Every structure is written in C-alpha cells, then in structure tokens.
Amino acid sequence: PRGRRRVGPPLFRANLSRSPSPSLSPSLSLGVSVWVGDRLFPGWRACRGERRSSQREAMNLSSSKSAPEPDPVPFVRPGYNDRVSVNQMREVIKEVLHDKLAGKEYEPSEASNQTREIVDEIRSRLQALPMARYKYMVQAVIGEQRGGGFRMGNRCFWDADTDNFATEKIVTDSLFCVAVAWAVYTY
Amino acid sequence: MDDLGSSEELAFTPEQVESMLYQVITQVIGQSVYDDAKVAQWVDEINDRCMEMLVELTKPFKYTVTTFIMQRKGAGLHSSHSCFWDMATDNIAQANWPNDKHRDQHNNRMYVVVTVFAAAMTK
Numbered sequence: 001p002r003g004r005r006r007v008g009p010p011l012f013r014a015n016l017s018r019s020p021s022p023s024l025s026p027s028l029s030l031g032v033s034v035w036v037g038d039r040l041f042p043g044w045r046a047c048r049g050e051r052r053s054s055q056r057e058a059m060n061l062s063s064s065k066s067a068p069e070p071d072p073v074p075f076v077r078p079g080y081n082d083r084v085s086v087n088q089m090r091e092v093i094k095e096v097l098h099d100k101l102a103g104k105e106y107e108p109s110e111a112s113n114q115t116r117e118i119v120d121e122i123r124s125r126l127q128a129l130p131m132a133r134y135k136y137m138v139q140a141v142i143g144e145q146r147g148g149g150f151r152m153g154n155r156c157f158w159d160a161d162t163d164n165f166a167t168e169k170i171v172t173d174s175l176f177c178v179a180v181a182w183a184v185y186t187y
Numbered sequence: 188m189d190d191l192g193s194s195e196e197l198a199f200t201p202e203q204v205e206s207m208l209y210q211v212i213t214q215v216i217g218q219s220v221y222d223d224a225k226v227a228q229w230v231d232e233i234n235d236r237c238m239e240m241l242v243e244l245t246k247p248f249k250y251t252v253t254t255f256i257m258q259r260k261g262a263g264l265h266s267s268h269s270c271f272w273d274m275a276t277d278n279i280a281q282a283n284w285p286n287d288k289h290r291d292q293h294n295n296r297m298y299v300v301v302t303v304f305a306a307a308m309t310k
Contacts, residue, residue: 004275021212036215048305084191089220103233106263106285109264111263111265112265112267113245114265115265115266115267116267118267118291119267119269120269121270122236122269123270123271126271135270135271135272135273135277135306136270136271136272137251137268137269137270137271137272137304137306138265138268138269139253139266139302140267140268141255141265141266141267142264142265142266143257143262143263143264143265144262144263144264145262146260146261146262147260148257148258148259148260148262149221149223149226149256149257150255150256150258151227151229151230151255151256152227152230152253152254152255152256153227153230153231153253153254153255154228154234154250154251154252154253154254155234155235155237155238155251155252156249156250156252157238157241157242157249157250157251158249158250158251159249163249165251166211180253182251182304184249184272186252186273186306186307186308186309186310187309
C-alpha cells in the first residue's frame with residue numbers, strides 16, 4: 001500500500017480505505033510526539049502516511065456530531081482551532097464544583113451521590129463542547145476535612161499535541177473536592 | 188493485509204492490569220507509615236512504575252494513570268468517574284489498596300487508589 005512501511009512488530013490493525021485519492025499538494029508528514037519516545041513504538045512513526053489535507057479540512061469545517069461518519073480517514077489530526085482548550089475545560093469544572101458544593105457540609109450519606117452527579121455533569125458539559133473526535137474522562141474525589149493528608153497525582157501517555165487535561169478543586173470548612181478531566185483525541 | 192495480532196492481545200483487560208497495579212503499590216508502599224514528606228515521592232513513583240508497566244504491554248491505547256494517597260484518620264473519601272468514549276474498546280482498571288485480598292499487606296495507615304483509564308487510539 002502506498003505510503004505505508006511497517007517497521008518493527010505490527011501493533012494494530014489500521015482501518016484504511018483504499019479509495020484512490022488525487023495526489024495532494026504538500027504532504028504534511030506530521031510526527032506524533034509520543035510521550036515515552038518512539039523507541040517503544042517504532043511502527044507508529046513509520047505508519048503515518050500522508051495527511052489527506054483537503055479532505056480533512058473539509059470535514060473539520062463542517063464537523064458536526066450528528067453527521068454520519070464517512071469512510072474512516074486514517075491519521076488525521078485536529079486543526080489548530082479544533083484542539084481542546086484547557087481553559088475552557090477548567091471553567092466547566094469550576095462552575096460545576098461551585099454549583100454543587102459551595103457552602104455545603106460533608107454528609108457521608110450524600111457524598112456518594114454528589115460525586116456521581118459532579119462527574120456526570122462535567123462529562124455532559126464537556127460532551128457539548130464543539131471539538132470533534134475527542135473522548136473525555138472525568139474523575140472527582142470528595143473527602144472530609146479532618147486534618148489528614150491527601151495527595152493526588154497523574155501521568156498520561158498520549159499525544160501531547162492533541163490531548164490535554166484540566167483540574168480544579170474546591171475546599172470548604174468540612175470537605176474538599178478535586179475534579180480532573182482528560183480529553184483524548186481519537187484518530 | 189497482514190494479520191496484525193489477535194484481538195485478545197490488543198484489547199485492554201482490566202483484570203490483568205489490576206493485579207499488576209496491586210503489585211506496584213505493594214512494592215512502593217509496603218508497610219510504610221504515612222509520611223507527609225514522602226507521599227509526593229510515593230505518588231510519583233507509583234505513577235511512573237504503573238505507566239512503564241502499561242507501556243510495556245504495547246497495546247494501541249493512550250493511558251492516564253491517577254494515584255491518590257490519603258492518610259487514614261477516620262475521614263470519609265468518595266471517588267467517582269464518568270467517561271465519554273467507545274465502550275467496545277476503552278476501559279478502566281482501578282486498584283483500591285489495601286483490600287481483603289491483600290490481607291498480608293494490610294496497611295492501616297493510609298488508603299491508596301490507583302485508576303488507569305485506557306482510551307483506544309483509533310476506532
């Protein structure tokens with residue numbers, strides 16, 4: 001197949017449509033900046049073919065969630081304006097946390113429901129954002145304030161070019177809540 | 188097109204990953220007592236080791252590993268997650284430590300929860 005040269009062990013099946021496409025102007029071979037380095041994924045770089053730029057741009061301009069997916073276009077990337085915005089995500093999380101928890105006391109019976117409502121609300125608001133082909137993951141932790149120590153950290157293995165995360169917290173006298181949202185692009 | 192591997196090898200299996208997460212936590216924390224000066228280092232180390240182990244699986248997934256450690260002082264803690272993704276391919280693995288299965292490593296000084304979100308790279 002044109003443009004595909006596999007190096008190293010095969011990793012995954014790529015759904016390539018073999019429709020003949022007109023040869024396009026400058027082939028943008030965009031490297032994927034994989035976090036751990038490309039020695040672990042030698043095939044990943046080698047498999048990246050040319051970007052079918054005009055076809056993808058057309059899709060980006062008219063991207064709407066309800067449009068039926070055409071033939072899978074391989075190795076596409078979001079345009080400059082279609083990347084998820086960290087600030088937007090952070091605003092969403094902050095709003096939801098303040099709506100649900102500002103001024104509240106910690107209630108053991110309620111906390112379970114509160115966490116669930118918070119994550120569901122954040123997730124549905126993120127879904128409503130206009131960026132296409134993004135998967136969202138949200139996690140929230142509510143804890144009681146009793147002077148105990150608490151530490152949270154996260155590591156991500158993804159494409160730093162397209163993926164991002166946002167986190168916000170709220171601390172009241174009796175409780176604290178940390179919410180994190182990750183956005184991951186699907187190629 | 189060549190056969191690019193069986194589907195079991197390429198799927199994310201939470202059970203397999205969860206047992207590895209417990210091993211990592213036990214290696215890093217073991218019998219230690221909660222120490223405010225060290226907890227940041229523990230969180231980072233758990234995250235790093237879990238990530239190395241996940242990447243070695245060489246599956247076509249993007250991973251997010253979250254760890255939180257809470258000192259055991261009788262306070263309540265609730266965690267929840269919600270995801271917008273493809274349920275056929277994506278999954279989550281979570282390790283709640285210590286739990287009954289790991290009774291010999293029972294550490295009654297802190298709770299450790301490690302969550303791994305795995306999102307498939309392509310449809």
